[in-house]
Amino acid sequence: MAQSILPAVRDVTALRDAVRAWRKAGLRVGLVPTMGALHEGHLSLVRAAKERCDRVVASLFVNPRQFAPHEDFERYPRDEGGDSQMLAGAGCDLLFAPERGVMYPEGFATSVIVADVSVPLEGDFRPHFFGGVATVVTKLLLQCLPDVALFGEKDYQQLLVIKKLARDLDIPVEILGCPTVREHDGLAMSSRNAYLSEDERRIAGRLNLILHDAIKAVRHGAPIADAEAEASRHLTAAGFTVVDYVAIRHAETLAPVSDASSARILAAAWLGKTRLIDNMAV
């Protein structure tokens, strides 16, 4: 069986040459930024990009600046060959896979900081994270200058941060969020699910169900603080080691809310050494 071969570029000049040629031909270009270790969630972004665009670029870069020293940068799963095949199968046209020195050359000194939506929740627990994400995504958007860039709603707060920076810095790219893709038991797909033991994987499936229950409770009139606390207790009872947060917040600003209209529930919890996040519209 013939395998599709996905062309790959590793520097910004080659990326821009490809995009410029497409634009000259009147084609619309989509970008799907990834850190590799691809799963069906990433592929759904490629397919959504292909529906809206003539050509789709996927980037693959495990960004050291969004990992703290104690986090999993070194063991983060890497498989460019496998990723490349999956991308080609989903209709991707070009892989942009830069080395670290291309992204952060000698003397690199610039950061993009988004204040408000990056402060709570993930910002509390991973204070370095959104600075790293905002900077690398700004770079990827400006390196490629696609018509549209697609990000999963699974990293919901990240999506808000990226929408905010693109608007605030006048980056001429449409930012599109796409629905979380889930396993059969509802577990949000994540490259980090590969870290889970068999036992942990079973427990992991409870996260989305417990958030669904919290949404139901709020819809039936439970006070928001009670629903958050109850969900947190259920996570611990289900076997989660530590619950970083369960929070019902305004879906655009992430500010605390007193009623559930335009709210989102977001959670982060640990299973052993693996940190899982999930979120849903309330």
Next chain:
Amino acid sequence: MAQSILPAVRDVTALRDAVRAWRKAGLRVGLVPTMGALHEGHLSLVRAAKERCDRVVASLFVNPRQFAPHEDFERYPRDEGGDSQMLAGAGCDLLFAPERGVMYPEGFATSVIVADVSVPLEGDFRPHFFGGVATVVTKLLLQCLPDVALFGEKDYQQLLVIKKLARDLDIPVEILGCPTVREHDGLAMSSRNAYLSEDERRIAGRLNLILHDAIKAVRHGAPIADAEAEASRHLTAAGFTVVDYVAIRHAETLAPVSDASSARILAAAWLGKTRLIDNMAV
């Protein structure tokens, strides 16, 4: 006598429409960002842009984010009518003059921070300054997306900060520094020279001469620290109220240097309530 009328746009969509039309016609576009209160220094940038490009946009925006609360944002000179005529006379094709709400809409929350070259000298004395400059220049570059953007060497450290952010964030615009334009006595042209009394104006002309003397001393073998201290003493003796710094630094990194090859001398000093800066190659 017929006066040239410079077309003006006040929002990003109109700016992009104009630039897009020029690009479609195969024209090369230059951008000269200004805070208005124009003088021959700004006009030299417009002329340099016109030499390199087919069309030149000048922006006029007094950026509140680069002024500290105690600084001169309120009294900074403003004369759009006069500026517009001067720009038209120098060959500018379009004025981009956004209101504050266009640049910083409700909920604006993003900053561009350049670490290394923005830390010393001006960064010591105006800690808010380069954050404000880096953010607004990033916006202006991305709003217009010209082929080249031109900045005066009179704000030398600012030029280094802008070159660094454009490279680090992969902004697809060439950043070009242009020589400082000076009055007959060598005083670097600056919108803030308008603040000077007649007496202060006379003293102001000494700044560039004292820096020239320091360069001569270093070239004749004077130790760098001695030349800096001597220049500072001469400024005070000439009538400058406070000397913020006289520093001989590496011309690219602004790091302290032990010899004068690829060095730059930079100074900031006060005359009453007016702060003057100047710099030269050593």
